[in-house]
Amino acid sequence: MANERFEVQRTVAADPATIFRLLCDPHGHVAIDSSGMLMDATGDPVAAVGDTFVVHMDREALNDFPMGRYDVTVKITAFEPEREIAWTILGQVRPPIGHVYGYLLEPREAGTLVTSYYDWSAIDPVWRERAIFPILSEGALRATLGILDRTLTWKGSPPR
DSSP: OOOOEEEEEEEESSOHHHHHHHHHSHHHHHHHOSSSOEEEEESOOOOSTTOEEEEEEEGGGTTSSOOOEEEEEEEEEEEETTTEEEEEEEOSSSSOOOOEEEEEEEEETTEEEEEEEEEOTTOOHHHHHHTOOOSSOHHHHHHHHHHHHHHHHOOSSOOO
16 A cells, blocks of 8 residues: 555644643543544543553444444553644454554644644554555544534634
8 A cells, every 4th residue: 555644634723732632631532533433431631652541432433344332442652742642542453453543733823733644554464464444534534623623613603
């Protein structure tokens, strides 16, 4: 596969600290998810590489594999306050898949340029052979950024 990473960007009219705080909160992930798979989360906000929390999932939203409801552990792999957060998914499957999701935050005059990325370049060969990646589309990442923007900045009716 030639391209094994998606990146999408959007300027959000909120400061990096506010966005980062939401991204550190397990319930923040559920609140901005566009895939429909994240149902709930358990755990405290993360504060360092290696921190984890549990996300309660329902794969039915993607209608691709009949996995039903299941839990995954999100493990933080990059953590730079107000700049970057990334994680991999530890689930029931073995070997672990190895794909990474993350956000880069860059202050801008109008708020924060948020880059959402999804990288499956280092997935385990067992999963590469199955040719199921990418699981999510660029459109799903874009939609999540739209929900992030709405969650943090939309205060009623549209501007006129």
